Amino acid sequence: MASPNDLFDAARTASGKSYSPYSKFPVGAAILAADGAIYTGANVENLAYPEGICAEGVAIGQMVMGGTTSIKAVAVYAPRLALCPPCGGCRQKLAEFSDAGTEVYLCDDTGVRETVTVGALLPHAFETENIG
Template sequence: MPDAIVEAALAARSRAYAPYSRFLVGAALRTEEGAIHAGCNVENAAYPEGTCAEAGAIAAMVLAGGRRIAEIVVAGGGEMPCTPCGGCRQKIREFAGPGMPVRMVDPSGQLLLTTTLEALLPHSFGPDNLAGSGA
């Protein structure tokens, strides 16, 4: 049976806008309620102004009213896993706990790596660190 979240990440990857690097990335996440949201990387001629696929998927989730990520899949190019960048790891942490599964797949949907957010972002700082701080 096809994996809907992997299919969503691959479909998002196919729509990525990467005219400069030519490195297409798609990401899809599933909320705790089962909804799937996807995003793709969008480059900009002013390189620092681009956005990552994971950030796009998170924005789509928040726009739809979601607040908790149950799992995320990142579809990159090539034979090496496309792990989320440091900034995206922190963005994911805002909406997921350390044990949340993170899968990386290749352009055909072949699984390259399964890990957890904790392994990608050890000793993370998240919303629970601010509990009781008055923030």
């Protein structure tokens, strides 16, 4: 099984593929899925703000296209920020495919600096059992 450091390495590599010519703020994300695979993503900006796609959303799309829908852990890395937690929209996206205890690794250039959970990031996430 992949370690937090494996996810950090994958997120850092993914950030190098970011398309961020406007903000100059690359972000990479790496998801460990239930099937043991690692899926990565980088942010993709668009001149028509806010029509870009966050790194976490790209990684989730890769995971879904890979045939699985369950996140076991995720790492987020941005080289221009000491720690880069997921934005509000990405917190809900992560909650859709994980549970409150899923670990989120916030990384800097040296590796994982802080570990939080999806539940701590978004304590009152929309849950499918509440919609009906």
